[in-house]
Amino acid sequence: MGRAKRVGIPGIGRKLGQVLAMVVLGGALLAPSAYAAKTKTAASAAVAAKKASAKKASGKKVATQRATAKKAAAKTPARRKAAVAKAAKRPTGRRAAVAKAAAAGVAVAAVARPSFAQLAGLDKVSDPLALESSVALVMDQDTKEVLLSKNEQAVLPIASISKLMTGLVVANAQLPLDEVITITQADVDTVKGSRSRLAVGTQLTRGELLHLALMSSENRMASALARHYPGGRSAFIRAMNNKARQLGMRNSRFYDSTGLSTRNVSTARDLAKLITAAYRQPLIRQFTQDTNKEMRFSTPAYSLMFNNTNPLVKNPDWDVRLSKTGYTDEAGRCLLMRAKPDRQELAIVLLNSVGKRTPIGDANRIRKWLKS
Numbered sequence: 001m002g003r004a005k006r007v008g009i010p011g012i013g014r015k016l017g018q019v020l021a022m023v024v025l026g027g028a029l030l031a032p033s034a035y036a037a038k039t040k041t042a043a044s045a046a047v048a049a050k051k052a053s054a055k056k057a058s059g060k061k062v063a064t065q066r067a068t069a070k071k072a073a074a075k076t077p078a079r080r081k082a083a084v085a086k087a088a089k090r091p092t093g094r095r096a097a098v099a100k101a102a103a104a105g106v107a108v109a110a111v112a113r114p115s116f117a118q119l120a121g122l123d124k125v126s127d128p129l130a131l132e133s134s135v136a137l138v139m140d141q142d143t144k145e146v147l148l149s150k151n152e153q154a155v156l157p158i159a160s161i162s163k164l165m166t167g168l169v170v171a172n173a174q175l176p177l178d179e180v181i182t183i184t185q186a187d188v189d190t191v192k193g194s195r196s197r198l199a200v201g202t203q204l205t206r207g208e209l210l211h212l213a214l215m216s217s218e219n220r221m222a223s224a225l226a227r228h229y230p231g232g233r234s235a236f237i238r239a240m241n242n243k244a245r246q247l248g249m250r251n252s253r254f255y256d257s258t259g260l261s262t263r264n265v266s267t268a269r270d271l272a273k274l275i276t277a278a279y280r281q282p283l284i285r286q287f288t289q290d291t292n293k294e295m296r297f298s299t300p301a302y303s304l305m306f307n308n309t310n311p312l313v314k315n316p317d318w319d320v321r322l323s324k325t326g327y328t329d330e331a332g333r334c335l336l337m338r339a340k341p342d343r344q345e346l347a348i349v350l351l352n353s354v355g356k357r358t359p360i361g362d363a364n365r366i367r368k369w370l371k372s
Helices: 012-075 077-089 093-103 159-173 206-215 219-227 232-246 268-279 282-289 358-371
Strands: 135-140 146-150 180-182 203-205 292-298 301-307 320-328 332-339 346-353
Touching: 135 268, 135 358, 146 358, 159 206, 159 219, 159 232, 159 268, 159 282, 159 320, 159 332, 180 219, 203 206, 203 292, 206 219, 206 282, 206 292, 206 301, 219 232, 268 282, 268 320, 268 332, 268 346, 282 320, 332 358, 346 358
Parallel strands: none
Antiparallel strands: 135 146, 135 346, 180 203, 292 301, 320 332, 332 346
């Protein structure tokens, strides 16, 4: 017998093999997905179980904490109240930011610049009265005897003390005091950026401008007075310097009518001469002695109360007869006055005091010293 022959349909075996291969391959490809799905389901179940367990544990923990807190609060109510009060005082928002910056050593507020006198070291000069003012001059107006002097020849900015010269120029010019003048944008301070309660557009008489410039040291008033001088502001400044030369104020210079310019300088000796000249003008004496004045404006319609910048004018024991104050960072606190405390007529000049009330304190120390 011969060897049996394999019989097959041509191509069928090959195709069957391909189909079987695809089935096996497909199973292999589908298996990971199925496995992943199964794994994912199992993982989800595990996570859910874990969350449930954590929630349960968290609930127990919260319950325990609440019970502990309640128990502690019941035992120490005073401590709890103190904690609440402390939390209420804790700074928030901008206060918190400022406190944090301050704790970190960061500057959170502008620091006052040293004055010219401080830069020159004049504040280090001592005197018998331990005055806080770097410059001082006290003179007997009847005998012209100098009773006290300290750095009296130092040339320094004088701030609004300048307005006393402004008043003297206006008074000497004999311009009509009832002339109506309007405050304009040209009178707004662009040097120091100082504010004023007087609105642009307000109308006042020249006499009212002079009154408030001397009594309340209003910068816009002093500016308007210079603008409405014959020849304008430049002519007014020339008149101020001419008057200074006439009075023998050799170390004094003026560049504006308000005193905002640091180039307005003088010495205590020169200012004593200005006191004598200004005192001869009844209007200046009156305006600088007034304690306050209520102003009612019609254009625009509003009213304001203005006060004297020197509180000593309210003290009858001082008998202040002429007064002017001044302040800028460069000049410090300044006080100039003629007064008759204890029946002695005095001219007092105090320049470059640091604190707001320091010139007043120095003046009282001088008076006490003279009485002793």
